[in-house]
Amino acid sequence: MYIILITGCCLAYFSFSRLLYEGETLSTDPTDLNQLQLNVLLYCKANAWVHIDAIAAAKEVFPELAKQQDWKLTISDDPTLFTTHQLEKYDVLVWSNVTGRTLDDDQRAAFKDYIETGGGFVGIHGTGDNSHDWDWYYDELIRAVFSHHPMEPQFQVGTLTRECPSNFKACESLPSQWEWEEEWYVFEESPRNKGAAIIYTLDETNIVMHADSKGTEKHKDKGMGDDHPIVWFNCVGEGKAFYSALGHKGTYYHDPVHQKLLIKAIEWAGDHNQKCN
Numbered sequence: 701m702y703i704i705l706i707t708g709c710c711l712a713y714f715s716f717s718r719l720l721y722e723g724e725t726l727s728t729d730p731t732d733l734n735q736l737q738l739n740v741l742l743y744c745k746a747n748a749w750v751h752i753d754a755i756a757a758a759k760e761v762f763p764e765l766a767k768q769q770d771w772k773l774t775i776s777d778d779p780t781l782f783t784t785h786q787l788e789k790y791d792v793l794v795w796s797n798v799t800g801r802t803l804d805d806d807q808r809a810a811f812k813d814y815i816e817t818g819g820g821f822v823g824i825h826g827t828g829d830n831s832h833d834w835d836w837y838y839d840e841l842i843r844a845v846f847s848h849h850p851m852e853p854q855f856q857v858g859t860l861t862r863e864c865p866s867n868f869k870a871c872e873s874l875p876s877q878w879e880w881e882e883e884w885y886v887f888e889e890s891p892r893n894k895g896a897a898i899i900y901t902l903d904e905t906n907i908v909m910h911a912d913s914k915g916t917e918k919h920k921d922k923g924m925g926d927d928h929p930i931v932w933f934n935c936v937g938e939g940k941a942f943y944s945a946l947g948h949k950g951t952y953y954h955d956p957v958h959q960k961l962l963i964k965a966i967e968w969a970g971d972h973n974q975k976c977n
């Protein structure tokens with residue numbers, strides 16, 4: 701059963717009629733008492749690069765995942781939701797391709813406090829880029845600073861290899877190796893060096909890392925070498941923050957393995973019985 705709440709203005713630049721509504725709450729009948737009945741906020745506001753297809757796909761797919769998993773889901777790109785009072789009802793905040801500065805100082809303080817006092821966070825792809833202009837966000841929440849992604853070509857198939865931190869129980873249910881096409885994000889330094897628990901790393905062997913044509917100001921051709929994390933998590937105060945650099949294209953959100961990763965990430969972030977450390 702869908703309950704549609706119209707709480708914000710139109711996203712006029714999207715052509716998908718579904719996205720004419722901001723703030724959707726999906727309620728489902730409990731069908732599996734063993735599942736976590738999480739209250740999840742999907743937030744996709746993009747003030748820098750807009751992943752139009754990926755954001756549309758996430759807003760299409762997340763209600764299906766919520767129905768399967770018996771989550772209560774709110775979809776909203778309204779930053780005024782980021783108050784202490786409103787955030788406290790959510791188990792997990794999913795930021796899917798959130799870019800640029802989307803929160804004002806008070807909203808940032810409420811978000812930071814929510815995380816540090818035990819909230820759950822799952823960041824997807826563009827959410828980990830370098831457009832956020834927020835030291836705490838890079839240093840504590842994501843623990844990596846985006847450098848670039850390859851452009852020659854932009855999308856390449858790579859192999860992901862799983863690591864299983866002991867404090868991420870669902871890890872064994874994810875593939876140990878995984879062939880995936882992506883716009884591969886390169887970070888200035890491995891988040892492992894800042895204490896992140898790594899779940900997937902990218903084998904760079906066959907990936908061309910050029911970001912732009914040689915001789916231009918934007919030219920970057922470095923990779924991250926033997927330690928190129930793509931999916932990881934961090935303990936932030938009492939809270940839990942999961943980040944996956946996967947998810948540029950809209951089609952990726954319909955992939956069952958990618959969906960499974962997102963489900964397990966949200967369950968981990970929202971399960972208060974599963975400690976981070």
Ligand SMILES: [Zn+2]
Nearest residue numbers: 751826883948
């Ligand atoms: Zn992208």
